[in-house]
Amino acid sequence: MKQHRVLILTLLILCAGAGWWQSRQWRRLSPLKVDIPTGFTGLGEAKQKEIWDAEHVTFEIETHVGRKLVAELQKRSTDQLAGFFHAGFSGVVPQRTSATTVEKSSITETTYAVGTTGSTNVDADGFSRFLIEGIHAVPENGNGRFRVLQIAHVVDEDSVDTWQLNVLLTFSGTNSAGEPITYMSNGSMRCRFSDDDDIVAGRIIESWRIDSETVRSGRQALMHEATSRVGLDRLPITDNWTCRSEMVRQYRFQTAVEDFNSDGFLDIALATADQQRFVLQWNSQVGQYEDVAETLGLSNAFQTDRRAYLACWIDFDNDGDVDLILGESLFRNVEGKSFEPVANNGGLRFAFNPMGCVVADYDGDGLLDLYVLYQRDKNGDAIRDGKPPAWVGDDDTGAVNQLWRNRGDGTFIEMARFAKATSGKRHSFAATWLHANDDHYPDLYVANDFARNSLLINQGDGSFEDVADDSGVGDFATSMGVASGDINGDGVPEIYVANMYSKMGRRIISQVSAPDYPAGIYEQLVGSCAGNRMYSTQGDVRQFQELSEQLGVNAVGWAYAPAVADFDGDGLLDLYATTGFLSFNRHKPDG
Amino acid sequence: MSQPLDRTCKIEPLGKIDSAAGEFWTHPFAMPQQRDNLSAFETNRLFLNVDGTRFLDASFASQASIDSDSRSVMVGDFDGDLAPDLLVGSVGGGPLRLFLNQFPEGNHRVELRLRGVASNHRAIGARAIAEANGKTIVRDLFAPNGFMGQGPARLNIAVGTADRIDKLTIRWPTGKRQVFEDLPVDCAIKIVEGAEEFELLAPVTSE
Numbered sequence: 001m002k003q004h005r006v007l008i009l010t011l012l013i014l015c016a017g018a019g020w021w022q023s024r025q026w027r028r029l030s031p032l033k034v035d036i037p038t039g040f041t042g043l044g045e046a047k048q049k050e051i052w053d054a055e056h057v058t059f060e061i062e063t064h065v066g067r068k069l070v071a072e073l074q075k076r077s078t079d080q081l082a083g084f085f086h087a088g089f090s091g092v093v094p095q096r097t098s099a100t101t102v103e104k105s106s107i108t109e110t111t112y113a114v115g116t117t118g119s120t121n122v123d124a125d126g127f128s129r130f131l132i133e134g135i136h137a138v139p140e141n142g143n144g145r146f147r148v149l150q151i152a153h154v155v156d157e158d159s160v161d162t163w164q165l166n167v168l169l170t171f172s173g174t175n176s177a178g179e180p181i182t183y184m185s186n187g188s189m190r191c192r193f194s195d196d197d198d199i200v201a202g203r204i205i206e207s208w209r210i211d212s213e214t215v216r217s218g219r220q221a222l223m224h225e226a227t228s229r230v231g232l233d234r235l236p237i238t239d240n241w242t243c244r245s246e247m248v249r250q251y252r253f254q255t256a257v258e259d260f261n262s263d264g265f266l267d268i269a270l271a272t273a274d275q276q277r278f279v280l281q282w283n284s285q286v287g288q289y290e291d292v293a294e295t296l297g298l299s300n301a302f303q304t305d306r307r308a309y310l311a312c313w314i315d316f317d318n319d320g321d322v323d324l325i326l327g328e329s330l331f332r333n334v335e336g337k338s339f340e341p342v343a344n345n346g347g348l349r350f351a352f353n354p355m356g357c358v359v360a361d362y363d364g365d366g367l368l369d370l371y372v373l374y375q376r377d378k379n380g381d382a383i384r385d386g387k388p389p390a391w392v393g394d395d396d397t398g399a400v401n402q403l404w405r406n407r408g409d410g411t412f413i414e415m416a417r418f419a420k421a422t423s424g425k426r427h428s429f430a431a432t433w434l435h436a437n438d439d440h441y442p443d444l445y446v447a448n449d450f451a452r453n454s455l456l457i458n459q460g461d462g463s464f465e466d467v468a469d470d471s472g473v474g475d476f477a478t479s480m481g482v483a484s485g486d487i488n489g490d491g492v493p494e495i496y497v498a499n500m501y502s503k504m505g506r507r508i509i510s511q512v513s514a515p516d517y518p519a520g521i522y523e524q525l526v527g528s529c530a531g532n533r534m535y536s537t538q539g540d541v542r543q544f545q546e547l548s549e550q551l552g553v554n555a556v557g558w559a560y561a562p563a564v565a566d567f568d569g570d571g572l573l574d575l576y577a578t579t580g581f582l583s584f585n586r587h588k589p590d591g
Numbered sequence: 592m593s594q595p596l597d598r599t600c601k602i603e604p605l606g607k608i609d610s611a612a613g614e615f616w617t618h619p620f621a622m623p624q625q626r627d628n629l630s631a632f633e634t635n636r637l638f639l640n641v642d643g644t645r646f647l648d649a650s651f652a653s654q655a656s657i658d659s660d661s662r663s664v665m666v667g668d669f670d671g672d673l674a675p676d677l678l679v680g681s682v683g684g685g686p687l688r689l690f691l692n693q694f695p696e697g698n699h700r701v702e703l704r705l706r707g708v709a710s711n712h713r714a715i716g717a718r719a720i721a722e723a724n725g726k727t728i729v730r731d732l733f734a735p736n737g738f739m740g741q742g743p744a745r746l747n748i749a750v751g752t753a754d755r756i757d758k759l760t761i762r763w764p765t766g767k768r769q770v771f772e773d774l775p776v777d778c779a780i781k782i783v784e785g786a787e788e789f790e791l792l793a794p795v796t797s798e
Contacts, residue, residue, distance in 0.1 A: 059609065489727075558630035590631050
């Protein structure tokens with residue numbers, strides 16, 4: 001379990017106590033003297049308590065009201081729904097007169113929004129009917145969720161509290177014809193209650209305004225899972241969901257996909273943190289993947305004393321077939337039939353725990369080079385020289401990334417500092433090569449967990465210039481992944497960055513502001529729940545716009561790897577994004 | 592809720608905790624050991640590009656919106672039908688899961704297999720500019736690695752309903768350009784740097 005990542009999460013919650021943590025707890029608990037800035041006060045205790053109460057009320061409403069409300073809606077019962085509304089309930093709903101409709105692939109998206117169709121005032125019964133009519137297309141056995149996106153305490157009189165909430169109501173299901181359907185409404189509500197018992201009793205909603213509702217109806221599922229059919233369900237890799245608690249890991253393995261034997265089919269190389277490695281070759285005869293590592297001359301177990309479990313295909317000898325880095329070793333592909341170790345590992349010397357690598361010919365000599373990402377040194381968590389352990393705002397506590405230049409004689413030489421391509425020491429997680437400008441030299445965007453990201457513009461002379469500060473693409477956002485491609489069809493690639501996000505963080509950040517914190521802390525808090533970001537330029541690498549909210553691709557979750565591809569084949573690049581930190585129990589609340 | 596910060600501090604609650612309903616207040620580093628959820632069961636997302644200015648959330652319709660604490664995703668044509676599929680790496684619920692593309696047919700694609708000569712052999716860093724039906728599509732050839740998962744270095748270009756590519760410009764990693772005209776779709780095409788002719792490749796399929 002990496003501690004840094006958890007520290008970042010807790011940064012979101014630190015809103016409740018950043019100041020006094022740094023000024024008191026650290027000093028009290030650390031045996032070493034830590035230099036604390038004078039006058040460092042942090043968030044006031046009253047504000048901390050206010051945030052605590054808001055989060056507690058959110059939990060109570062989501063748990064006791066939201067779940068029951070969803071259950072009653074799934075039964076389509078207006079009688080039971082009445083039990084959630086105060087006697088004087090007032091509702092506002094969009095008129096369902098002229099929908100905004102978007103057709104894409106086999107999906108029809110229909111939206112009614114107050115801003116475009118106007119609104120109607122309704123009583124509790126009318127509101128209940130509106131909701132039930134809205135979700136009628138979603139199968140009754142589908143899933144539903146009620147979420148509080150923002151919350152504010154607005155009135156406290158005569159021991160009765162009134163809270164204003166922005167809420168999201170979603171339902172999804174697949175009908176008997178196999179058609180996937182989702183419903184989503186965004187709106188705001190007021191809840192009035194005197195205590196938790198009132199919330200549990202349920203009749204707390206004083207008003208509810210639905211600003212928009214959207215139904216997406218699909219005529220078919222767009223992908224189908226073939227994991228079992230192709231034999232990928234039998235990989236003997238430890239799984240967080242079935243292993244013992246002490247074996248849970250934030251990351252388990254790295255994977256790389258290519259056609260190593262030139263048969264036209266994609267093969268899979270994989271190395272794990274448990275020092276296993278696999279080469280999964282597509283076997284056309286049986287229609288399944290088979291582990292052929294041993295057959296190819298690679299043992300399934302490997303040794304590393306630096307937690308190096310890289311997986312990367314790279315045609316380093318430029319003979320047309322892909323060679324392989326697996327674990328921390330470089331292997332030469334021998335006609336797609338075997339892999340042999342390269343003498344002295346081709347000069348490659350990886351440091352502790354490489355997070356991944358990306359391949360390109362950065363110096364234009366016709367040979368593929370290698371950029372390797374690092375989070376931290378082996379002892380990076382230690383308290384050294386009286387300084388606290390690494391923190392998300394640091395730009396000098398990580399390990400240095402490597403840029404290995406291919407010399408063409410079977411060896412590489414490390415050039416990151418010389419080429420000004422280290423991206424600082426910012427705990428790098430991922431990177432993408434791209435053509436950010438119109439020359440043919442590949443540029444590099446580096447996604448860093450700490451401090452800001454880098455956009456390294458290739459100067460064409462073997463060096464790079466980091467333009468992130470000028471261009472606005474380096475925002476602090478605890479980044480974990482990145483992808484690039486021409487999203488808007490103007491011929492210039494966009495950069496899509498996967499960042500931290502949490503529902504709790506978004507709620508809390510709306511209740512605090514920069515003056516509540518010492519300089520720089522608020523920006524870190526905002527970055528820590530930034531969500532994914534989409535940077536777009538018209539060709540000037542010093543001028544980017546951030547468009548994720550506008551495009552509707554910001555709120556992915558605790559995101560890791562994004563990918564761009566044209567899934568529906570219409571000539572426009574689509575997005576896929578992975579997300580989710582650690583899940584253990586579907587019956588427990590989220591942390 | 593988890594406690595704020597620091598791997599060693601112990602902070603008392605500031606208000607009520609509804610422990611009977613599962614609300615918790617714990618040290619963040621204790622959460623995995625206590626099997627407490629943290630940004631849990633979030634579903635992977637698939638967004639369809641509507642017109643370059645907005646996306647439609649097709650996550651649920653994709654049926655690839657798994658909630659398995661996914662980390663990596665590698666996009667590639669695994670079944671040989673030219674359409675991009677998804678190989679998703681996760682730390683829960685199965686390490687590698689393959690989702691095959693079954694989007695409605697009707698649009699056309701081409702896979703370009705570029706072979707560098709002066710450029711690196713696999714032409715990584717090349718740019719393809721396809722013009723079809725009045726639209727220009729620009730794609731760069733790299734082996735993407737969004738996070739802990741390297742995808743294949745392949746140029747898969749979709750051209751919508753166009754049944755030919757009117758003009759294809761390849762900018763090789765050396766910077767040199769070659770132009771080809773009137774290329775077919777729904778196939779793989781091999782182009783060797785400097786060669787005047789392109790070569791149609793026989794398709795392979797796992798189906």
